[in-house]
Amino acid sequence: MNTTLHYHTALPGLDNGKVPDWVHLLPAGEFSGVDGRGPYWVSDARALITHSMQAEGGKLPIDENHATDHALVSGGPAPAVGWIVELQARADGIWGRVDWTKSGRTMVADHAYRGISPAFAAPDGVVTRIARASLTNAPNLKINTLHTTQKEPAMLPLEDVLKALGLPATTTKEQVIARLKEMKGCMTMHSQLAPLAGLDADATPEALVTGLRAKLTDVSTHSQQQIEALTGQIAELKKAGALTASTHAVEQAARTKVISDETKADLIALHTTNPQAAERIISGLQDVPSSGLNLNTRKVPTAGSGSAELAAMDDAFGTTEDEVKKWEASNARR
Incomplete structure (x- = not known):
């Protein structure tokens, strides 16, 4: 992978005689140097900032005319005249907040240099790391110069910030941080609940409810x-x-x-x-009649079932068989 650092300097601008706290390092969008090098672009500003600060231990040096890079080849002194302690992505590109040394502040205030030249790695044109920057009078990138009126981040008065957060004027720093964390949690919850309601993550609270x-x-x-x-x-x-x-x-x-x-x-x-x-x-209903009833009818004897006893009785009373039949016939007519 090509790790060659590209050195570029800012073009001159309007002189306001002020030592800036922030310096413009990279323009927004696709850009090229006046000398034709490029094009370059930043595909992920957040990743670029994180990688740059971590790679350089949280402080990116500012020297004179890329002395650090020349010293790596031929030796010689390369003192820092300032340290970039913070990087920030803005609408017009990447900016760095500088902690100037005494000599660096004097040089900038004395207008000894007019431009800032970033040294960055850009394999295949994509800027992946800002390594350092230099004071220079040979600008190449069309960015704000050291003596251009700085586009500082707009800062709200503290009382307006507290009012926006719904906090009293006596709120401490810790309480402000706690409220911001609470709001961050609410925003996270909002983004998670929105899809459940069939809405986009940026839906208004009213729409979400x-x-x-x-x-x-x-x-x-x-x-x-x-x-x-x-x-x-x-x-x-x-x-x-x-x-x-x-x-x-x-x-x-x-x-x-x-x-x-x-x-x-x-x-x-x-x-x-x-x-x-x-x-x-x-x-209370009537019971079903029992089937065990006594039927009072004369049973006709069958052969072998008491006929001998009946014949004996007839003989004893002197009754003949014909008389018995007449008696039964007579009873039947009654």
């Missing part, structure tokens, strides 16, 4: 419908079970009580809703 309420209403309605359906099914099962039990009870009662088919149907219907009442009615 409306969407979630609609979802909950749908779920509640669906759940209620399911509950009602299950309740109906349970009722039907109970009804079927009660009908089966009532039918069995009445059928059992019909074995000992005289119950017509019509009455049986009525008793089954009543038993499903009021078993006690049905049982009382059944208990």
